[in-house]
Amino acid sequence: xxxxxxxxxxxxxxxxxxSRDNPLPVRLYNPDTIPTENVAIDTLVYxxxxxxxxxxxxxxSNTDLLAxxxxxxxxxxxxxxxxxxxxxxxxxxxxxxxxxxxxLYARSxxxxxxxxxxxxxxxxxxxxxxxxxxxxxxxxxxxxxxxxDGKPPGFDQYRVCIRKSTADTITVNLVLRGER
Amino acid sequence: MPKxxxxxxxxxxxxxxxxxxxxxxxxxxxxxxxxSSTSYRLLQPVSDITSALDPATTTMRNLLRRYQAVLINxxxxxxANFTVYDPVLNVWMQSWxxxxxxxxxxxxxxxxxxxxxxxxxxxxxxxxxxxxDVPNTMWRWRYSWETPVRQGIVGRQNRFGTVVALTRENxxxxxxxxxxxxxTEAAAYLVDLARLGGQRELLAEPDFPDQxxxxxxxxxxxxxxxxxxxxHYFLPSLHAVPVAPAGRMSNVPFxxxxxxxxxxxxxxxxxxxxxxxxxxxxxxxxDHTPETASFPRNNIIPGQSSxxxxxxxxxxxxxxxxxxxxxxxxxxxxxxxxxRSGARYRDYATFNNHFWWMLYGTGDAPFDAGDGAxxxxxxxxxxxxxxxxxxxxxxxVHDHTIPTDGAGGFNNTRWxxxxxxxxxxxxxxxxxPNPVPTRSGDRIVNRKVLPRDFTPGPNDWEFTRGRERFxxxxxxxxxxxxxxxxxxxxxxxxxxxxxxxxxxxxLLGLPIDGYVGYTNHARNWHGGExxxxxxLEHGFRGFRTDTGNRHHAHPSGxxxxxxxxxxQFVPTLGFDFCQYSTGFYHSAASYGDTxxxxxxxxxxxxxxxxxxxxxxxxxxxxxxxxVAIRRYLSAFVDYCLWIAxxxxxxxxxxxxxxxxxxxxxxxxxxxxxxxxGNAYWSHSFTPLSELLMxxxxxxxxxxxxxxxxxxxxxxxxxxxxx
Numbered sequence: 001x002x003x004x005x006x007x008x009x010x011x012x013x014x015x016x017x018x019s020r021d022n023p024l025p026v027r028l029y030n031p032d033t034i035p036t037e038n039v040a041i042d043t044l045v046y047x048x049x050x051x052x053x054x055x056x057x058x059x060x061s062n063t064d065l066l067a068x069x070x071x072x073x074x075x076x077x078x079x080x081x082x083x084x085x086x087x088x089x090x091x092x093x094x095x096x097x098x099x100x101x102x103x104l105y106a107r108s109x110x111x112x113x114x115x116x117x118x119x120x121x122x123x124x125x126x127x128x129x130x131x132x133x134x135x136x137x138x139x140x141x142x143x144x145x146x147x148x149d150g151k152p153p154g155f156d157q158y159r160v161c162i163r164k165s166t167a168d169t170i171t172v173n174l175v176l177r178g179e180r
Numbered sequence: 181m182p183k184x185x186x187x188x189x190x191x192x193x194x195x196x197x198x199x200x201x202x203x204x205x206x207x208x209x210x211x212x213x214x215x216s217s218t219s220y221r222l223l224q225p226v227s228d229i230t231s232a233l234d235p236a237t238t239t240m241r242n243l244l245r246r247y248q249a250v251l252i253n254x255x256x257x258x259x260a261n262f263t264v265y266d267p268v269l270n271v272w273m274q275s276w277x278x279x280x281x282x283x284x285x286x287x288x289x290x291x292x293x294x295x296x297x298x299x300x301x302x303x304x305x306x307x308x309x310x311x312x313d314v315p316n317t318m319w320r321w322r323y324s325w326e327t328p329v330r331q332g333i334v335g336r337q338n339r340f341g342t343v344v345a346l347t348r349e350n351x352x353x354x355x356x357x358x359x360x361x362x363x364t365e366a367a368a369y370l371v372d373l374a375r376l377g378g379q380r381e382l383l384a385e386p387d388f389p390d391q392x393x394x395x396x397x398x399x400x401x402x403x404x405x406x407x408x409x410x411x412h413y414f415l416p417s418l419h420a421v422p423v424a425p426a427g428r429m430s431n432v433p434f435x436x437x438x439x440x441x442x443x444x445x446x447x448x449x450x451x452x453x454x455x456x457x458x459x460x461x462x463x464x465x466x467d468h469t470p471e472t473a474s475f476p477r478n479n480i481i482p483g484q485s486s487x488x489x490x491x492x493x494x495x496x497x498x499x500x501x502x503x504x505x506x507x508x509x510x511x512x513x514x515x516x517x518x519x520r521s522g523a524r525y526r527d528y529a530t531f532n533n534h535f536w537w538m539l540y541g542t543g544d545a546p547f548d549a550g551d552g553a554x555x556x557x558x559x560x561x562x563x564x565x566x567x568x569x570x571x572x573x574x575x576x577v578h579d580h581t582i583p584t585d586g587a588g589g590f591n592n593t594r595w596x597x598x599x600x601x602x603x604x605x606x607x608x609x610x611x612x613p614n615p616v617p618t619r620s621g622d623r624i625v626n627r628k629v630l631p632r633d634f635t636p637g638p639n640d641w642e643f644t645r646g647r648e649r650f651x652x653x654x655x656x657x658x659x660x661x662x663x664x665x666x667x668x669x670x671x672x673x674x675x676x677x678x679x680x681x682x683x684x685x686x687l688l689g690l691p692i693d694g695y696v697g698y699t700n701h702a703r704n705w706h707g708g709e710x711x712x713x714x715x716l717e718h719g720f721r722g723f724r725t726d727t728g729n730r731h732h733a734h735p736s737g738x739x740x741x742x743x744x745x746x747x748q749f750v751p752t753l754g755f756d757f758c759q760y761s762t763g764f765y766h767s768a769a770s771y772g773d774t775x776x777x778x779x780x781x782x783x784x785x786x787x788x789x790x791x792x793x794x795x796x797x798x799x800x801x802x803x804x805x806x807v808a809i810r811r812y813l814s815a816f817v818d819y820c821l822w823i824a825x826x827x828x829x830x831x832x833x834x835x836x837x838x839x840x841x842x843x844x845x846x847x848x849x850x851x852x853x854x855x856x857g858n859a860y861w862s863h864s865f866t867p868l869s870e871l872l873m874x875x876x877x878x879x880x881x882x883x884x885x886x887x888x889x890x891x892x893x894x895x896x897x898x899x900x901x902x
Contacts, residue, residue, distance in 0.1 A: 043648065046624035066623045066653065076629035113632060178629075 040180040041086070044076055045160075050172040055163040058103035060124050062161040065176055072118065074157040077109070082153075082178035084146035085160070087130075089174025092138050098166045099134035104145045106155035115157065127153055134165060182454050183208040185244065187220065188253040189264060194418045194440050195253050201445060201825045204901050205885060206457025210247075217263040217297070235267040244272075245280050249452035251445075253418055254288040258309050258318075258362040261294040270299050273412045281411060285448035288417025290360055291369075293317070305375035305382075306407055306414060309360050309367070318360050318367040319403030321386060321394050326807070327783040328364035338780050338815035340366065341807055344405050345387035346447075349881050352387045354813040354874045355443040357405045357416040369404040369414065370397055381408040383451070384415075390806045392858035406447075413451050415444045439815075439822030443878055446825075446885045458897060461889020462824050462875060465516040465700055465724065465752060465832035466504075467578060470497040470562045471533045473840045487546045491555040494538075496839040496847050498562050503848055503869055504835075505565060508572040511876070513888035516724075516830070517566070518578025518700045521681045525603045525662075526581050534580070536684060539563060567689045574891065575690050576699035576724070577681040582668075600666040600673060603680040605687075610679045612662035617641055619667035621655030643671050645713050646745045674707060674714035682718075697721035698891040700832070704752065712744045721895045722748030724830065748898055750891075751829035755816050755871065756837045764808060764865055765794065765801055766841055781811050798863075802853070805861025809851055812867070813874045820875055821886075828898045830891070835868060842866060 045065050053062040053069070060071035068075070087102055105124035108116050117123060130143040145160070147153050164170055184202065186209050188195045195211060202209045211223040220240065221232040233240045244250055256262045269291075272284060291298065292309040300308070310317040321342070322329055329339045340356035358366035368386060376382055384406035388394060397403050407414045418440045449456070472493040508515055523534030528541045538559045546552045566573050582598065604612040615638075627634075627642070627649035634651070636642055641652040659666070666673055685692045692699065697720050701707070706725045715723060742749040781787065787804045788794040794801055823829040839847060842864075849864035879886045887893075 042626060042628075043645075044626045044629050046620070046650075048620075048622040050622075066625070076625065077631050079629050 042082075042178050042180065043175060044079075044085075044178050045176040046174075047089075047176070048173045050162060050174065052100060052162040052164040052170065052172060054165070054167050056165075058101075058105075058126055058129050058161070058163075060103075060105055060159055060161065062103065062163045065160045065162060065174065071123070071159075073159070074107070075160045076176075077113065077157045079158055079178065080154060080156050081180045084144060084152075084179050085158075086177040086179065087143045087145055087160075087174060088140065088177075089172055090138070090140050091132075092171040094136050094166065094168035094170050096166045096168050097134040097136050098164055098168050098170060099131050100141065100170075100172065101129050101131040101163050101165070102143055102145060103129045103161040103163070105159040105161065106153055107157050109156040113156075124159060125155070127155075181206060181208050181457060182248045183210070183246070184249045184251055184449075184452075184454060185210050185212055185247040186251050186253060187212045187214055187268075189214050189255055197440070197826045198251070198253065198418070198445055200827075201442065201460075202456075204458065204460055204825065204828055204897065205449075207449070207454060214264045217266050236271045241272075241276055241281070244276070244282055247282050249282050249449070249454050250284045251448060252284065252286045252289065254286060254290065255419055256288075256290055258290045258292045258360045258367070259294060259311050260290065260292070261296070263295070263297045265289065266295070266297045269412075270297075273409060274301055277410045283452040284412045285452055286412065286414045287444060287448065288359060288361070288419060289414050291414075292360075303375050303380060304409060305371045305373075305380045306404070306409075307370040307372060307401065309369075311362055311365075314367065315395070316370075316398055318370050319386070319395070319397050320365065320367040321388065321403075323394065323807075325786055327786055328366075330358070330361055330366045331364040331783055339782070339811050340814050341388075341811035342405070342814050343386065343388045343810050344384045346384050346406075346881060347382055351877060351881055353443060353877050353881060354810065354817045355441045355878070356814045356818050357384075357441060357444070359405060359414065359416045361417055361419075369407060370401050371404045371407060373400055373402050379408065379410045382406075383408055383413070387857075388810060389852055389856055389859040390803075390810075393803075406444075408451070413448060415448050416441060418445060439818045441818050442821040442825045443817070443882070446821075446882045450882060450884065456885055458900065459883075459885060459887045460825050460828070461887050461893040461897065462513070462820065462879065463516065463830040463889055463891050463894050464513065464872070465518065465576075465830050467518040467700070467702075467832060467834050468520055469501065469517060469835045470494060470535065470538065470559055471520060471836055472497075473836045487551040487555065490547070491551040491558070492844055493836070493840045494555045494558040494562070496842060496844060497835060498558050498565070499844075499847055500835055500839045500866070500868065501562055501565050504872075505569050505572045507869070507872055507876075508888070509569070511879075511888040512890070514571060514890035514892075515573050516576055516696070516698060516700055516832075516891050517573050518576050518702070520578055520580045520702070521684050522579035522581040522677070524684045524687070525601050525680055531581060536688070539688075563688065563690075574696040574698075575685055575692050576696070576701075577678060577685075577692060578700055578702050579677060579681050580702040582677065582702075596668055597665050598668045598673075599663060600668075600676055601663050601680075602676045603683055604662050605683050608679055608683060610676050611683075613660040615658040615660050616676060617652065617655045617670075617672040618657045618659050618664055620670055620672070621652040621657060623653040623655075624650050625653060626650055641672075643713070644717050645709075646716075669708045669710055671710040671713055674711040678714055678718060693719070696891060697895065698723060698750070700724040700752075706749065709744070712747050716745060716747055720747065722750050722891075722898070724752050724832075725749045748895060750894070750898070751823065751827045753819055753823040753829065753831045754833060755819060755831050756833045764805060764861075765863070767795075781808050801863065802860035805851075805863070805865070806859060809861065809865060809870070813870060816871055817874050817878060820871070821878065824886075828894065828901065830894065833868060837867075839866065839868070 047065040050067055055062050061069060063069050064075045066075055091100060104127040106127050107124055110116060127147050130145055132141045184207060186195055199209055210226055212220050214220050218234050219232045220235045222229055229243055291306055307317050314320050330337060342357040343352060343354055344357055345352045359369050360367040382404055386403050405416055472490055519535040523531035524536040528537045531537055532541050542548060547556060602610060602612055610616050630651060636651060639654045639656055641655050643650055682692055699720060701723060704725050787808055789800060820831040823831055846864035848866050848869055851862055851865045852859040853862040854860055879888060
């Protein structure tokens, strides 16, 4: 980061006392060149040409962002650091007014990465369902996927399913990002 | 770190380009606006100075003493009646001359008779300018047949044609110089020679090759481009180019030709004794050597066969390359060369003028024997020159084989589908018949949210974006063919193109590697983020983009600062003498081919003649050629310095346009016949070498600020300056 020391001229008798708590004063120089790569948002998934499941309710069996319909398979793993997910994308037009719904499922894993529970009931925890406005138009959309209390979900694995409200053929291209 | 004060008015749009140069040199600066003759205000407050100052006060004098120099950027013409700088001349110049008072450098200070508030001292040597009495109050260098030199052609002012002798250095430089200007006119100062001496010093005077034929100053007076009076220095204006509104150059980097005469700014710093922390490297790029040109209307010597023409052209290129190496080596210049690459994997018939096929093509009868074969042997000698001198010549990827609109380019089709040709050299990841994605897949996942033990399968493709690794999962859009339809603008297309070119250069014995860390795309298109990721993966630090407005040319934003994950977009400026044309003169050329039209070196028919005398009268050419050459060199020295100093960029040209049309006996010969000062055009002019020598004259004068350099040094500077 470009900085300039303000006490650059003359002697600095108190230099030996410089510490983390008593730093030399600096000002930013060319602050618009500050690197922006360290923003806490990671790009996690690119999905293209998705055809969502038609369904009225959430189910892990619905297709996920990787076009996978196996309800046991997570979409992403090792994702405990993410506070929320940002899903942006584009959808094609439809004959009937159609909405898209993202169902965000989550589960924890043990130190070996094995899910704490994988069979029978309660395989996934549904954090929430997030829907776009129903429309016939081809358009971009954005959904913020986070718990209702707004606090970090803290799970290790997520299955991110996508469904549509009508039987119309629709194509979805999207990007999933995670905010750390 | 030295610090200077820039004083200007709101009209002076070059001030912030001046600051960009000072920043690159490591010279700090503050800006002060001269609002009126009683009110000067700092752009940003400094310590205890927070309000406007009366420039004639002690407070102002004490402020000036904090700086090592004061630079005054004057934006008023020689007809203007203005008072804003009167205190500088009436008070500062005449009373503030103690050793503690810093030097004051005036750029374009119009000491005209309309300024009734001026009270100049009796020993002041510069004559007050009066535009109603030009011959007796200033020195206007134009011939009777010349149109006023500030009259622009399509936004260009290439017709100053000023050549200046620096008396302290005893050196002559080409740079556009106008201490006085008004309307479409420009002029130098007139000085009273009897008043010179002591602290009244003539610093720069005209030294035109045709000086003796130009108007002469009155007896007892001399023409001057720069004058010192005590600690005040009067230099030419920095506002030579009317591109921006209000007839002044402002911070508008992206259209047309532009540039103020940077030489005078740097020379002003030198006069003031300001030493920068850094030097700005001048870096030359050359494209398409050693290719030849095919002129529709002529051979070099009309009537000769195409193979003789070919032989002559490559002989010229060889001689020019030898000269370039001899020029570059002792000066530390490393020329970035973009010979057209990628053709090894294409057909000879279409790409026979690309470097690989110039060397190795066979089965083309005229070039397999006789003069054609002799020409090919010369091309191999050129290759040996390149191989033997990596310190003087570095290579970038310059692939013109990719289909585009027009003449070919690099990724001009953006994200459309194109036919992709790749190489088939064994042992490389993207060589045929290894499978390669034809486009990005539908499922791409960040590696860090995949299972820790995930193992990519045969259709899983791993790639890098910045610090992230992604897996293109089960991408079945792959091809094993050498030629396939693929999506341009993608990471995968870039990998194929880059590997193909790197391998070809490896086979030529001209490796492109991280040592240079730079590449110069064909047509300067940047390719998009998919390409940038690949450049970074291969260790490149930057690549060339031009300052045009074409799509996939320079992305918008300040080119000094554009970065993509540290990858630099280096702006460049083309200085080609003329585009696949015939230079100043060729007996078989039409006037439309010549450099006059290409670069706006004349208005109307002032050089060519109303009856096209240029093409028919050799004496006419000998006279007018002198004017054309000094116009060309003074403008292009400015342009090259501008792109290097303001934008920290490079300048580039095509040697074929500088050498191919020249009769071999005239290549690299002096443009001048006769004695300097009353010289005529010799009918020889090699623009590339003459421009480099003209720039070298500037570097020798301004060695504290400029140097010939390598692209690595330029990238270092750009990273340091940010």
